[in-house]
Amino acid sequence: DTAVSQTPKYLVTQMGNDKSIKCEQNLGHDTMYWYKQDSKKFLKIMFSYNNKELIINETVPNRFSPKSPDKAHLNLHINSLELGDSAVYFCASSRMGGAYEQYFGPGTRLTVT
């Protein structure tokens, strides 16, 4: 009964390819997120999303696009992958509102060669 799941766990691909990472939550949360964790373990928010509104961190390249088929899923699509995209990507979800903690998925380790 995994709360937040991501697939795949590992993703190795070549520069220039397009790839997607899937995320699903079964917590009934309204809001989902994507984070990037770099090699120094620094966590950075990329997107916040509910079924009405998408907030994009201004530093995220437009090669990254979240897609949400329904409120339980938030997939991350990445076009024209670059070496610098190599990182661990975490999906998270929470109830709507600032007082609620976020629940994180296990992460997807993306390696671009």
Added chain:
Amino acid sequence: AQSVAQPEDQVNVAEGNPLTVKCTYSVSGNPYLFWYVQYPNRGLQFLLKYITGDNLVKGSYGFEAEFNKSQTSFHLKKPSALVSDSALYFCAVRLSYSGAGSYQLTFGKGTKLSVIP
């Protein structure tokens, strides 16, 4: 600007001793503060949060944190460390409302806790 700082990259403590992982913050208005733990090759797990009320907050796995408004700190503590507590700990602060029904968190850079048997 709103930010959170974890001044120590690493904290070493002997098993059975008390541990403290430090966090300071800078926000406008009332802060919402969180602690998360990350075990190797795992996602982050929520430990505890301060929203309002009692300055001493108790959380999972015997951890607690003390909110100190005058020192703008939210240090994580545990009376007796276990080897299994060894992990990466993140402090986070809620930013101002950013839309999408969400309040984005900004995280500290993390503190690696090593509990020595």
